[in-house]
Amino acid sequence: MAPSTSPQQPVELDAVDRRIIQELVDDARISNALLAQRTGIAPSTALLRTRALIDRGVLTGYHAEVSLQGVGRSVQALISVRLRAHDRVQIDRFTQTMPQLPEVLSMFHVSGATDYLLHIAVSSTEALRDWVLDYLATDESVGHTETTLVFAHHKGLGGPLPEQLPSIPATR
Structure with missing residues (x-):
C-alpha cells in the first residue's frame, strides 16, 4: 500500500468501515477473503472498501512489528x-x-x-x-x-472508537 496522508477532517465511517479497520488493526496480514468473511461482505466489496479507506486517508500504511x-x-x-x-x-x-x-x-x-x-x-x-x-x-x-x-509498554487499541463505548467497572 502506498502511504497516504491523513485526512484533514474526520471521515464518515459506517459500521462496515469500522469493522474493516478493526480487523486490519488486529491483523494487518489478514487475507481479503477472511476479511470479507469476518465483516459479512463479499470479497470484492471488502477490497473496494479497503481501497476507499486508503484513498480517503483513513488507512495510512501497514508495518511489521519488531521485538526490540x-x-x-x-x-x-x-x-x-x-x-x-x-x-x-x-x-x-x-x-x-x-x-x-x-x-x-x-x-x-x-x-x-x-x-x-x-x-x-x-x-x-x-x-x-x-x-x-x-x-x-x-x-x-x-x-x-x-x-x-x-519498564513496560502496554499498547492501546489503535482503531476507531466503537459507536458506543463499553462501560468500565469502577475500582476502589
Whole structure:
C-alpha cells in the first residue's frame, strides 16, 4: 500500500468501515477473503472498501512489528527535550534530524515545559547515556533534557472508537 496522508477532517465511517479497520488493526496480514468473511461482505466489496479507506486517508500504511528485545534494543526511554531558544532554523533542524536517528522510535512535539518527547530504544543503559551525550547534550539547540526509563509498554487499541463505548467497572 502506498502511504497516504491523513485526512484533514474526520471521515464518515459506517459500521462496515469500522469493522474493516478493526480487523486490519488486529491483523494487518489478514487475507481479503477472511476479511470479507469476518465483516459479512463479499470479497470484492471488502477490497473496494479497503481501497476507499486508503484513498480517503483513513488507512495510512501497514508495518511489521519488531521485538526490540529480540534485536538487542531492550532498554527503552522517554526523553523530554526543552530547546534553548525557539528559533525556526534550529527547530526545523531538530525536527528533521531526530526522527531519522535509528534509535528513535517516535518523536512528539508537545506543549508545556517540554518541547519534544523522544521515545528511543538502545542496547544498554550505557548506550542510552552515550546517546543522550552524543545527540542531545552536545546539540547547541538543546537547553535541557530529562530521561525516564521505560519498564513496560502496554499498547492501546489503535482503531476507531466503537459507536458506543463499553462501560468500565469502577475500582476502589
